[in-house]
Amino acid sequence: MKLIGLVDTTFARFDMGRSVIQELNATGTGFRIMRYTVPGIKDIPVAAKKLIEEQGCDIIVACGMPGPKPVDKISAQIASTGIMQVQILTNKHIIEVFVHEDEAEGLKDLGILCDRRAREHAINAYHLLFDPEYLTRYAGRGLRQGYEDVGSTDDPLKGGIRH
Amino acid sequence: MKLIGLVDTTFARFDMGRSVIQELNATGTGFRIMRYTVPGIKDIPVAAKKLIEEQGCDIIVACGMPGPKPVDKISAQIASTGIMQVQILTNKHIIEVFVHEDEAEGLKDLGILCDRRAREHAINAYHLLFDPEYLTRYAGRGLRQGYEDVGSTDDPLKGGIRH
Amino acid sequence: MKLIGLVDTTFARFDMGRSVIQELNATGTGFRIMRYTVPGIKDIPVAAKKLIEEQGCDIIVACGMPGPKPVDKISAQIASTGIMQVQILTNKHIIEVFVHEDEAEGLKDLGILCDRRAREHAINAYHLLFDPEYLTRYAGRGLRQGYEDVGSTDDPLKGGIRH
Amino acid sequence: MKLIGLVDTTFARFDMGRSVIQELNATGTGFRIMRYTVPGIKDIPVAAKKLIEEQGCDIIVACGMPGPKPVDKISAQIASTGIMQVQILTNKHIIEVFVHEDEAEGLKDLGILCDRRAREHAINAYHLLFDPEYLTRYAGRGLRQGYEDVGSTDDPLKGGIRH
Amino acid sequence: MKLIGLVDTTFARFDMGRSVIQELNATGTGFRIMRYTVPGIKDIPVAAKKLIEEQGCDIIVACGMPGPKPVDKISAQIASTGIMQVQILTNKHIIEVFVHEDEAEGLKDLGILCDRRAREHAINAYHLLFDPEYLTRYAGRGLRQGYEDVGSTDDPLKGGIRH
Numbered sequence: 121m122k123l124i125g126l127v128d129t130t131f132a133r134f135d136m137g138r139s140v141i142q143e144l145n146a147t148g149t150g151f152r153i154m155r156y157t158v159p160g161i162k163d164i165p166v167a168a169k170k171l172i173e174e175q176g177c178d179i180i181v182a183c184g185m186p187g188p189k190p191v192d193k194i195s196a197q198i199a200s201t202g203i204m205q206v207q208i209l210t211n212k213h214i215i216e217v218f219v220h221e222d223e224a225e226g227l228k229d230l231g232i233l234c235d236r237r238a239r240e241h242a243i244n245a246y247h248l249l250f251d252p253e254y255l256t257r258y259a260g261r262g263l264r265q266g267y268e269d270v271g272s273t274d275d276p277l278k279g280g281i282r283h
Numbered sequence: 284m285k286l287i288g289l290v291d292t293t294f295a296r297f298d299m300g301r302s303v304i305q306e307l308n309a310t311g312t313g314f315r316i317m318r319y320t321v322p323g324i325k326d327i328p329v330a331a332k333k334l335i336e337e338q339g340c341d342i343i344v345a346c347g348m349p350g351p352k353p354v355d356k357i358s359a360q361i362a363s364t365g366i367m368q369v370q371i372l373t374n375k376h377i378i379e380v381f382v383h384e385d386e387a388e389g390l391k392d393l394g395i396l397c398d399r400r401a402r403e404h405a406i407n408a409y410h411l412l413f414d415p416e417y418l419t420r421y422a423g424r425g426l427r428q429g430y431e432d433v434g435s436t437d438d439p440l441k442g443g444i445r446h
Numbered sequence: 447m448k449l450i451g452l453v454d455t456t457f458a459r460f461d462m463g464r465s466v467i468q469e470l471n472a473t474g475t476g477f478r479i480m481r482y483t484v485p486g487i488k489d490i491p492v493a494a495k496k497l498i499e500e501q502g503c504d505i506i507v508a509c510g511m512p513g514p515k516p517v518d519k520i521s522a523q524i525a526s527t528g529i530m531q532v533q534i535l536t537n538k539h540i541i542e543v544f545v546h547e548d549e550a551e552g553l554k555d556l557g558i559l560c561d562r563r564a565r566e567h568a569i570n571a572y573h574l575l576f577d578p579e580y581l582t583r584y585a586g587r588g589l590r591q592g593y594e595d596v597g598s599t600d601d602p603l604k605g606g607i608r609h
Numbered sequence: 610m611k612l613i614g615l616v617d618t619t620f621a622r623f624d625m626g627r628s629v630i631q632e633l634n635a636t637g638t639g640f641r642i643m644r645y646t647v648p649g650i651k652d653i654p655v656a657a658k659k660l661i662e663e664q665g666c667d668i669i670v671a672c673g674m675p676g677p678k679p680v681d682k683i684s685a686q687i688a689s690t691g692i693m694q695v696q697i698l699t700n701k702h703i704i705e706v707f708v709h710e711d712e713a714e715g716l717k718d719l720g721i722l723c724d725r726r727a728r729e730h731a732i733n734a735y736h737l738l739f740d741p742e743y744l745t746r747y748a749g750r751g752l753r754q755g756y757e758d759v760g761s762t763d764d765p766l767k768g769g770i771r772h
Numbered sequence: 773m774k775l776i777g778l779v780d781t782t783f784a785r786f787d788m789g790r791s792v793i794q795e796l797n798a799t800g801t802g803f804r805i806m807r808y809t810v811p812g813i814k815d816i817p818v819a820a821k822k823l824i825e826e827q828g829c830d831i832i833v834a835c836g837m838p839g840p841k842p843v844d845k846i847s848a849q850i851a852s853t854g855i856m857q858v859q860i861l862t863n864k865h866i867i868e869v870f871v872h873e874d875e876a877e878g879l880k881d882l883g884i885l886c887d888r889r890a891r892e893h894a895i896n897a898y899h900l901l902f903d904p905e906y907l908t909r910y911a912g913r914g915l916r917q918g919y920e921d922v923g924s925t926d927d928p929l930k931g932g933i934r935h
Contacts, residue, residue, distance in 0.1 A: 194363075213493075256463075329700065372697065654856060
């Protein structure tokens with residue numbers, strides 16, 4: 121039984137954690153999910169490290185929504201840098217599911233983007249955990265999470281591929 | 284008996300530490316507060332680490348007020364990066380209560396913002412320490428500290444919710 | 447038998463990993479290649495660390511394609527910083543083969559640039575692994591990977607040299 | 610007997626180390642000062658770490674003067690980040706006394722600013738070393754080093770306070 | 773017998789390593805130089821760490837030439853941050869001799885600047901290694917490497933001093 125950690129925030133304006141849980145459960149079995157909600161994105165890295173080191177999680181999905189102001193962009197950079205450090209110190213993947221609040225035009229589109237990115241990254245986390253060689257067949261294929269895939273230089277006219 | 288560390292600065296123009304202490308005492312019991320005041324925000328991370336490792340604090344609330352100049356913004360980024368590192372090295376949360384001096388229009392509003400953000404983050408720290416699962420019920424709900432909550436994509440017309 | 451780790455992404459729009467493998471095999475023998483594909487560039491550092499520490503790789507070639515948006519540029523900086531940290535913690539080289547999506551005018555040129563940079567850095571990795579003193583003969587010679595070499599201040603009129 | 614480390618540079622255009630030494634000696638006793646001069650600000654962090662770990666210093670005062678060019682501002686950020694890391698790794702304070710070369714209008718004002726900031730931070734270092742609870746009485750009081758204190762939101766008309 | 777590590781790159785357009793070696797040999801004795809050439813500046817930090825930890829070097833001189841594009845400036849920042857980290861982890865100085873390709877007007881001036889900065893930093897490295905107290909006599913004197921010294925606020929009319 122593998123343990124998947126899920127870290128999310130009260131700052132975000134969409135419950136991406138719910139999408140992650142639904143998609144993981146629709147994708148496969150053999151894992152248990154442990155959820156840890158923190159106030160904001162800068163609280164995510166230590167929460168992820170605690171889930172890995174104190175709870176034994178094998179991989180983390182970290183959901184956050186950086187705000188639109190310059191200070192929020194700096195916070196996102198600091199949070200991502202922390203997420204990077206935790207991965208390096210623990211040798212565990214943390215799949216970062218960040219949707220910037222200004223990435224979509226309106227609230228409805230923002231919700232749709234959040235849901236889709238969360239689900240597609242949940243699948244990535246599943247494969248990294250259970251079948252790390254799976255993604256090699258899509259190496260260099262221009263995959264995107266939350267948007268249409270953009271394809272590779274080999275098939276520019278075909279548009280993106282779906283996995 | 285849990286130990287809550289409080290780090291603040293002489294540079295800030297509002298005594299956020301006082302607000303944190305008042306709010307913590309109004310919220311619950313079972314903890315003792317240890318306060319450590321340093322000159323500026325870049326002195327906060329090592330103070331927090333000393334409180335955790337030398338004094339045994341279980342969580343830290345770190346209050347600071349970055350100045351309005353570009354060099355101050357860089358200092359804030361460095362301080363936040365240090366706060367991040369201390370969390371990652373110690374597996375303890377440090378709740379960062381930073382109010383930028385140019386975040387409010389006048390001194391009076393600045394004081395109100397400082398007081399409110401300090402109090403709301405004090406409550407966050409309390410929950411993370413005594414009931415880490417508490418915040419999950421507000422995951423993705425668009426909570427803000429110091430301002431009105433902005434709500435989630437599910438309830439945009441209802442405006443923010445209060446917890 | 448040396449072990450060369452190859453990390454690449456599904457986000458990139460060209461299969462640089464394939465170019466690296468072809469060029470390494472055309473350059474010499476005495477090594478085995480271990481490939482690990484991850485979603486995006488921020489997933490590369492921990493993948494590289496796992497290849498080094500869990501699989502015993504002696505050197506890593508890390509291929510990625512940062513997107514054209516400002517947020518992508520930040521991601522590239524965070525990824526590179528992580529790659530730097532992994533090298534410092536493991537004392538192993540990670541040759542970073544990053545091609546920015548907006549570095550070439552069109553998709554065809556982008557593919558050519560990717561292929562060429564990947565191959566020239568594969569050769570660099572080979573030399574660092576098997577003959578670390580090799581590159582000293584080209585110290586300060588203005589070599590470039592993916593573009594024409596620009597030469598040194600000693601031979602500005604001769605243009606770049608090829609190795 | 611406490612040991613205060615003093616790190617400064619040949620790049621700076623004012624001998625802030627001299628001001629620090631004078632002010633420390635005028636403030637109290639019970640310490641010895643160990644001085645280490647390096648070329649530039651990016652050489653400061655390792656010098657501070659060597660003073661702490663190889664010489665046993667209890668606290669460091671680090672004086673530097675970042676130049677006015679953009680590349681100098683980046684150097685200042687890197688130096689400050691290194692100073693932060695050394696503090697976190699050693700659990701010792703490093704009081705950063707940086708005066709940017711373009712912070713004052715002319716050379717004379719630059720010298721006055723350097724001298725004053727160095728002296729006021731020397732006092733901060735003294736208190737952090739011998740009486741860490743001293744600064745709490747000035748928490749949130751808008752103290753500044755090198756300039757007039759700006760005061761708190763409680764006393765905006767009174768202007769800054771002096772300690 | 774001390775061991776001085778020299779790290780340089782094939783990307784640079786001037787052989788600064790040669791200048792460093794010549795100047796060190798003209799300055800004193802009692803050391804041996806170990807040279808390690810890597811492709812670019814981001815490969816320098818781990819090379820320096822390997823020279824220190826695997827070869828026993830006592831100090832490192834690291835020569836590099838960041839390119840003129842924004843992405844090159846980011847690379848320089850990442851490289852410098854890595855050089856900083858290696859120093860902090862090893863307690864050894866790494867004297868960074870970086871000349872930005874756009875720092876001089878033409879190729880000839882670029883070469884002159886490279887040669888001069890490399891030589892003046894070689895002398896700094898020599899003093900830090902054999903006589904660490906030497907530089908204190910020049911503390912706050914406005915020394916520059918590669919350019920004329922700018923002097924201190926005490927002697928603005930005298931211009932720079934030479935050491």
